Amino acid sequence: MTKKSAIQVEKVNTQIVNWLKTYAENAKVNGFVIGISGGVDSAVTSTLCAQTGLKVLCVEMPIHQAPSHVTRGRKHIEQLKQRFPNVSNTEADLTGVFETFKKAVPDDSDTATVQLSLANTRARLRMTTLYYFAGIHGLLVAGTGNKVEDFGVGFYTKYGDGGVDLSPIADLMKSEVYLLGRYLKIPESILNASPTDGLFGDDRTDEDQLGASYDELEWAMLENEAGKSAEDYFGREKIVFEIYKRLNTINQHKMLAIPVCFITK
Numbered sequence: 001m002t003k004k005s006a007i008q009v010e011k012v013n014t015q016i017v018n019w020l021k022t023y024a025e026n027a028k029v030n031g032f033v034i035g036i037s038g039g040v041d042s043a044v045t046s047t048l049c050a051q052t053g054l055k056v057l058c059v060e061m062p063i064h065q066a067p068s069h070v071t072r073g074r075k076h077i078e079q080l081k082q083r084f085p086n087v088s089n090t091e092a093d094l095t096g097v098f099e100t101f102k103k104a105v106p107d108d109s110d111t112a113t114v115q116l117s118l119a120n121t122r123a124r125l126r127m128t129t130l131y132y133f134a135g136i137h138g139l140l141v142a143g144t145g146n147k148v149e150d151f152g153v154g155f156y157t158k159y160g161d162g163g164v165d166l167s168p169i170a171d172l173m174k175s176e177v178y179l180l181g182r183y184l185k186i187p188e189s190i191l192n193a194s195p196t197d198g199l200f201g202d203d204r205t206d207e208d209q210l211g212a213s214y215d216e217l218e219w220a221m222l223e224n225e226a227g228k229s230a231e232d233y234f235g236r237e238k239i240v241f242e243i244y245k246r247l248n249t250i251n252q253h254k255m256l257a258i259p260v261c262f263i264t265k
Helices: 009-027 040-050 067-083 095-104 112-137 147-153 174-183 206-210 214-225 235-250
Strands: 031-035 055-060 087-091 139-141
Touching: 009 031, 009 040, 009 139, 009 174, 031 040, 031 112, 040 055, 040 067, 040 174, 055 067, 055 112, 067 087, 095 112, 112 139, 147 174, 147 214, 147 235, 174 214, 206 214, 214 235
Parallel strands: 031 055, 031 139, 055 087
Antiparallel strands: none
């Protein structure tokens, strides 16, 4: 599986930082708020926002979070605060809120659909929290989704981590986010960690959930854009392409504008 050539990280960094600063200034806000997960996407996004010189609030929002995720996120925040005086942080432990929600809803069975709904609830509680902080500090909620997640396979929660004001890295493939992360000196513990959404309270990775790695899905996304079909491939490539097409199809409701019933005049 071949991939496209590498981006020019310095130019991409400059372009995104300028875009962020111009957008915030035009919106007449004070800066940005970002949820920090301990993953590469939030680390890169927060570092890009920090370079604008505007206020950046990094928010930790643990819900039964794995200690390794918490450690990686805190290490990044401390590094970022040392590098940029405009960065501050806070924590909102949502574990109690999540548990209260679980008691309030009628179905507490342990089926796969209930567990998925509860995982999405975690993301939606975090979105609500970020907008709380955005409201009281005059900030924009910066999204952390990359191109494969946001426009390829729709691997995010609708009105959860998909509920943001702007998306700085949504035109970058996951591999490009890693390249930018190395350029930005993101902690190695984050760069070397297996990507995970951390929404299930266990150690399952994104690849476990998706059935393919981000490198494989990038390849499939590019092949699909080139007009290829599953019949063009054999073996693992065929499997990956079919995974991509299935996820891209079932998650279109996340990627398209909300349908509106326009009334005939």
